Amino acid sequence: MRVVITGVAGVGKSTVLDIVKNKTSYEIINFGTLMFEMAKAVDLVKDRDELRRLPVDTQINLQKKASAAIGKMENVVVDTHMTIKTPNGYMPGLPEWVLRELKVSAFYLIEADPELIQKRRNSDPSRKRDEDTVADIIEHQQINRSFAAAYSIYTAATIKFIENVEGKPDIAAQNIVKRLMQ
Numbered sequence: 001m002r003v004v005i006t007g008v009a010g011v012g013k014s015t016v017l018d019i020v021k022n023k024t025s026y027e028i029i030n031f032g033t034l035m036f037e038m039a040k041a042v043d044l045v046k047d048r049d050e051l052r053r054l055p056v057d058t059q060i061n062l063q064k065k066a067s068a069a070i071g072k073m074e075n076v077v078v079d080t081h082m083t084i085k086t087p088n089g090y091m092p093g094l095p096e097w098v099l100r101e102l103k104v105s106a107f108y109l110i111e112a113d114p115e116l117i118q119k120r121r122n123s124d125p126s127r128k129r130d131e132d133t134v135a136d137i138i139e140h141q142q143i144n145r146s147f148a149a150a151y152s153i154y155t156a157a158t159i160k161f162i163e164n165v166e167g168k169p170d171i172a173a174q175n176i177v178k179r180l181m182q
């Protein structure tokens with residue numbers, strides 16, 4: 001079984017997935033990290049945040065290679081983004097060619113209060129993120145919900161929204177673990 005877990009930058013997805021990893025036998029694959037490793041191997045980028053600034057056709061080729069690799073794995077949780085906010089607008093994080101390779105059975109969208117997300121982003125010096133307002137974060141979470149619905153139509157995968165409350169990532173993780181074990 002392959003499930004996709006997504007959330008906007010700063011939602012706490014990595015923290016929640018670290019807990020999920022310790023409570024299940026699922027392998028967690030970060031789609032963006034895999035794409036970064038592939039891009040870095042051919043000298044396209046030096047850091048992961050440069051990925052979204054690559055030309056769209058280059059991003060598409062990296063998505064195809066990464067999804068083909070993940071599509072060969074079993075019992076995997078794919079940590080990725082529903083959409084990627086680029087200078088030209090929102091790009092699908094899981095376009096048709098990726099979904100076809102992944103054969104997803106469920107989408108879990110981790111969400112949090114937009115002001116909390118902005119606070120987390122501003123306190124993380126390890127990343128070079130774009131400056132987003134609370135309204136931008138609200139829009140991005142709404143766009144992600146819309147894309148999840150579209151992806152679900154294509155895949156027949158279910159959609160579940162997981163709230164990541166401040167200071168309680170274990171509750172969000174347990175919600176995911178419960179569903180993975182069904």
